[in-house]
Amino acid sequence: MSTAIDATTTPAEVVAEGPGSGQDRARRGESLTGWAFAAPFAVLFVLFLVVPAIYGLYLSFTGETLTGSGGELLGFANYAEALTDPDMWKSLGNTLWFTVLSTVPLVVLSLAFALLVNLGLPGRWLWRLSFFLPYLLASTVVVMFWSWMYNPKLGLINGVLGEFGIAPVAWLQDPNVAMISVVVTTLWWTIGFNFLLYLAALQNIPEQQFEAAAIDGAGKWRQLFSIVIPQLAPTTALIVTLQILASLKVFDQIYMLTNGGPAGATRSIVQYIYESGFTGYRFGYSSAISYLFFAIIVLVSLAQYKLINRRNAA
Secondary structure, three states, X not given: OOXXXXXXXXXXXXXXXXXXXXXXXXXXXXXXXXXXXXXXXXXXXXXHHHHHXXXXXXXXXXXXXOOOOOOOEOOOHHHHHHHOOHHHHHHHHHXXXXXXXXXXXXXXXXXXXXXXXXXXXXXXXXXXXXXXXXXXXXXXXXXXXXXXXXXXXXXXXXXHHHHOXXXXXXXXXOOOOHHHHHHHHHHHHHHHHHHHHHHHHHHOOOHHHHHHHXXXXXXXXXXXXXXXXXXXXXXXXXXXXXXXXXXXXXXXHHXXXXXXXXXXXOOOHHHHHHHHHHHOOEHHHHXXXXXXXXXXXXXXXXXXXXXXXXXXXX
């Protein structure tokens, strides 16, 4: 079927109107180019995330073990056992307690440090470096350093306390203080990331707002609560979300500092999943706990998302 062309039709219009026009071919070429660039990531994403996730979900309904036996389908038996497992609930409680203890100071102290540095203290580059440098250290280095610090007999902390006549404390062996010790280590190690986020957000607040507030007679404290904190609300929401998710997945420092002890007082849910699968040889059961934990993380994320949207709408 031919296309009618009159005397006023330009060649460009003929090309644009044709079903196989150059523009269509250009768009298809751009689309193919985009898919070509995305293909390596898409393949790796499917192979190393989607496929393992689907396979793990399948394992959660079986009795699969580390030795390869017991692969028969069990239905929801693993999930039912997990919901009645006191060790699982204790590990989950430890994880939630760690999240509460770590999230609040990691948000408040990082904001306080960022405010101090933003005031224009001498040697700002040194303050930035000192706050952020621990974040660059590997977890093994951090754990080794703090294990020496917490040593009941030779540690620096007990040595300082001894100068004031305070008896030595078994920081990692006492169930009453072991979790707090892990939180302090985590605080020292990871506060630099939140600090940089807050510092960047503070530097993006227009200086004209502070000048106008000063003209109106607002002091520093008034400016803090009326300008700074409201302007930092999106950054705070981001930091809280990232911090909660990171704290819920805690494993490295707890496993290396206390190995979940003493008496399971610091064992996280991720460590319990690891022990169930690789120490107890129960891959199916550990997969079921993993997906229950995944459901909890999804619920927490949705609750935070709705809370943030509600505040933004108000």
